[in-house]
Amino acid sequence: MEIIYEYKKKRRQFGRKPQFSPTEPTTLIDSKPTPQIAKQFVPLNPLNVGVQSMPECAAKEVNTAVKDFGERGMCHLEGGWPQDVNPTKIDQKQRYQRRVEKDTEYVETLRSMSDISDHYVKQNNALDIYETYFSNKKDKDSKKGAKGRSAAAPGGKKTSNIDEVQSVVKLCTESSAATVLTVFKDVEQKQRRSVSSLSWHPTDGKKLAVSYCAPQYEQVENMNMNSYIWDVHNPNKPELALIPMSPLTCIEYNPKETPLLIGGAHNGTLFVFDTRRGSHSVDYSHMENSHNDPVYSVSWIQSKLNNEVVSISIDGKMLFWDIRNLGKPFEEYNLEITAANKGYTGLMGGMALNYDTSYSTSKFLVGTEQGIACIFNRKSKKQDKVEKTYFGHHGPIYAVQRNLFFNKYFLSVGDWTARIYSEELKTPVMETRYDSTYLTSGCWSPSRPAVFFTTKQNGELDVWDYLYNQDRPLVSVKLSDYALNTIKVFDGRYLACGAADGSVHYLELSSDLSNYVDGERQPVDSEKRILEAMLERELQRERTLEADRIKREKDRKRDEAQEQEKLKKQEANTQHEQEEKMRREEELNKLTDEYWETVQAEVDTSVVSATEETTD
Template identity: 40%
Template structure:
């Protein structure tokens, strides 16, 4: 059906009618050349004139107000099932479909749509628009570009009472969202009226969180389920484990009972690579590591006490403050403790005491971060006190590499997922350091001041290009690093592997040498002790005690005699001084008696 609209206008509204016709050219004015005017001008040859279309302006900047976006959903009723048909009732939908299929226009419509769909299917089969043609080509080495990073967006805590951003987690499907846990970790110093909410942010809308998570206690850690992006796992400040399903809203879907949960804040939660995708484990400063199944969070399925004496006593357990689990090593996990000791554990051990395999002592303070190298799992990174250390499982007495001692405390760290020689660290002075030990080992390749307050946490995106940093005031900053820092360099894997192996061998040699020196010293001291035992006659213990008492009292008597002699000397010096003063006083009295006689009455 063609829609036509006719516009009607009077002839008089168009104005005077124009009558155009051909006409020969007319000469209106003839100005002959004047030689006198030419003498008044000076010719310049050549003449260059710069011309540009726009006006010249100085460099200037203008700040515009941030455009706030809001996403709203609309429910379209028209065009779906009729009002008298309930789509949830199977009988009504089947009856309605049969009624539509009997319609005469149904077959013609299906035939027309079938031709269009057939064309699209053939087109998709002919060419794959998502195919990566140059995926197998070796990456180009990027060395000329200097390392750099820029801020993409900032996600600020919308609450008036600010809290620390304690943990970050990227959305597993395309990394389009960022989950941030907010909490105050100062013991019994949480401000009055502080909110318990945590948020999920959409990267395209930093003005307003996409979803608010409402836990019973502030969240210290928050993790997306890698198998189901709608499910999140949180560790609360009061020790409980909480689970959310974003399809069900902001409220907690599952919550562990307070009796069977941790007794301290949960500083680490990690999802396990299981068939069901519902298994996880958590760690707390109460010295326990617990395994859970989110389908039944009433109590943990397994508990391991971090007692390195292997007596399984909770009062001797070391407080766990960080966790590490690599899916390629499903039986192993590592725990960083408050005491600076890293504990390596084996979950499949027969007894609980055997589950603690070994320890790596190396930090003066709490181990805030632990992560295995994604390319070489035998080497792992630890963050604690003022340094970042790289360890090898073959060398347990000392780390194989470490950074210099910084002036500010280190708070978090992580490996780059695409480059084996690059890792990131955050510090209390608000600085993000990017290390590339193939390029430079003494100093970071790039040091970036992110904010004025302390940085508390760090998370790297799977492609290695974007980094999210959380601060003490609840601000999450999204940074993009330069192409050279997120592109695998040529021969980088071999170079990093050789560096790890070389440093591991060096530490082994040093450990063996120290061990030999300790054994020699021990042998010497034991030999001297044996000689002294052979030479010395058998002495009664009572004689030794009597001799010691005699020496003690001799020293006391000597000190007393010395004090008596000093007192006598001081008394002898004091006596003539007193006599002289008495003589002077006597002479003064005589003068006073003589003076009245000399003066007249």
């Protein structure tokens, strides 16, 4: 039972409002300590106690249930007409349709069905609370302002390259990012497989071919050999499985005939797949005429029927194939250098290949196991098909690619650095700083000239923008605890990175890195001018340094030759002095012997004379 008593009092009974004023302090109570109790006081040691004012939080992960989605199609054929109506005659069909449309039952049925359809259609009219409704106006205003700024500076003066660089730097520093959209997990869960290669569908970018093999190309018994084609909008299940007779180490879409794919296998053979004819390969090469080691890279080359491919391996062979007859390659070359003036002689193992038809249809850029990048000319009339060699890496080169805007410059990735070369010099024009871990792959951006990507062994993806910074990457993303083996870019907007645990990360780049605004690609004329000036400046600097190195080398050789000539002269003078000394010693010895012989003869003569006198 609850008892409540209310106290009621009128406002006038509260009393006057208190007023406070400052006064001098006065002592009210002075309490002295008791001596007997003070003797019992014992001071304690200092004690520090930490108190956390914020609540403790724990990180937890929840994996939602995965639903399997499937695609179904229906083929509708014309039918259901009465027997007195011939579907092949249009006039009979039209008369029957007009008669049915006038039927009241047909009208009522159509009205009832339209009400149901309208009800369910309106259910999809949901409001997107995250949609930005006024982005177009803001973008247009920013474009107008940027256009006005780039057209002329205050005072009617045109902007310089410095202003353009500053605008690019400001754009990069504001919103640079690489966002992971989804992750494709390997269907094989019993054995860990590594992603060995990636290839985008050449046209739409919605399909991604992924090849899998054992980590470090090891031979594993009873391993799943399938590779897959993934739909980027369905990460739960691959769209198509590719079934070879050996695990694929590389794969590539045909740029013209998109249903065709070529794959290089662990046993050195090639497999041709046609997505229109199912999962199994339509043809494959014979082992006795193929590579002796795993195929590290394969590429389609330009031909009249788009049916020729080239493959390389660390066995030093470069094979050219016609997919209509994979029994034997129609051309075979060795990646071998015989000329002594190229800095290296011997056979080289190919690991990375780049073929760019906009540069040449007969020249191939090859990265080798020896850390040498070389240009292979298929139509060279010389016996040595390797025209040029480029040095600098301390280990195998895992990726090479020409810049899509400036073909004479190319990127190579190996050991701890990524290097940019010019065809005119053997040494790199520019290079990244040495990283603490190995670099495994890399490529250029097809939409921005100064942007390129590198993957590392610790699972990180680095996005470099050389207009912004040459010392460190603009964006660095940790994607996996395993090494990232390969990377491929589609249209400059989307990235795919394959890891050693069999996962493929699908990423989207921000607008400043992809150069896309509202889905439209922006011009890069100013960036091309700035990058070209930068590369030409570095090229001129390297030429000057190279000329200085050559001059120092000539001076050193000249000094060595003069030193050797001087030593030869000293040796000749020393030898002459020794010979002269020996000659004098011989003459002295000869004179000494002659003197003693004369003395002895005189002694003998005097003895004989004395003996004769004594006898007389």
